[in-house]
Amino acid sequence: MLHAMRGWPFGLVLWLLLLGAAEAYGFKQVWHFFVQTEHGQLLDYVALTGNSIGRARVETIVDRVLNGISILSLTVATVVVGFIALIRRRVALAVGAILLIAGANVTTQVLKALITRPDLGIDPERAGVGNSLPSGHTTIAASVAVAFVLVLPAKARATGGLVAAVFAALAGVATLSAGWHRPSDAVSALLVVAGWAAAASLFIVVVQRRHGGVEYGPPSTFATGFLTLVSLGLLAGAAIALYLTDQDLDVAVDDLSRSRLFAAYAGGALGIAGTAGLVVASVLFTVHRVVPRVVPPLVDDDEDGDFGGPRPVPAGDLPTVxxxxxxxxxxxxxxxxxxxxxxxxxxxxxxxxxxxxxxx
Structure with missing residues (x-):
């Protein structure tokens, strides 16, 4: 057993556990503030009301994005993700990626059914709709995007990560622009996907480590750093917009100027995009270790009574013919x-x- 544990990436495992816990805590805070409190509901309401400004200019793009996100597209994307992993001969990766997509989308639907949104008199027109957190469309788009980052070959991973972040952000912002969801709905959906990404990564690491030593590929340092800096900049802009909106909460929404409404709407969009970028960046940060370049085959070795220690055949043990x-x-x-x-x-x-x- 000691031999089987030798070389285990305990730092990586600890990081994934802490990351998953942080994302679960973040989801709890978003839910509590924006759903359970009057202050949070009002901020969400102002941002959602501001989506009417300039809607005609983006309506075509928004409709195309949202119409392309469906159960059928989710199924097709899941099959493609699994196929890419299998042609790379990574069974654990295929299972982990599918687990990520399925787990995130099932979790979103369960949470949406269990969470109740109290009617605090903030948005009487949508009070009858009930809870809309987390966003199902955002979950579909983000889970597929992150799964593709996991299964792509190392050479395509950096570019794929940037595309995945843009796609996830675009889908989340589109739900706000269409008036389907509040900003907190999309942000919470992204946190659900991030939590499942950490869980799927942990699963892949544990299963692959049964093989013993693995060979890591190069990290996507530039893409990860670039995406992190851009995302933090977007979140900083969202924080400024949130602060400005908070200063006018004592004014009736109908009396707010177009500039104030647009600032609230833009702040919500920036918050969604920044969260999407950080979620993908967190996956890029560890994917070269979660999905190593080389995973040796399993070989049974019971000479020392090590029942947990299948490991690769050393080069010196290969038979000479x-x-x-x-x-x-x-x-x-x-x-x-x-x-x-x-x-x-x-x-x-x-x-x-x-x-x-x-x-x-």
């Missing part, structure tokens, strides 16, 4: 001796040939 090469014409066999014995070759002829070629 030698072949005797015969001359099809003269049926002569060539024997190469060591330098200590002879520095030339001795050619041994068949018994019926009395001639022997001696060295020197």
């Amino acid at each position: 030698s072949h005797a090469i015969a001359d099809p014409i003269a049926e002569q066999e060539t024997v190469r001796l060591s330098a200590q014995e002879l520095s030339t070759e001795r050619v041994i002829h068949p018994p019926d040939d009395p001639t022997v070629k001696l060295p020197g």
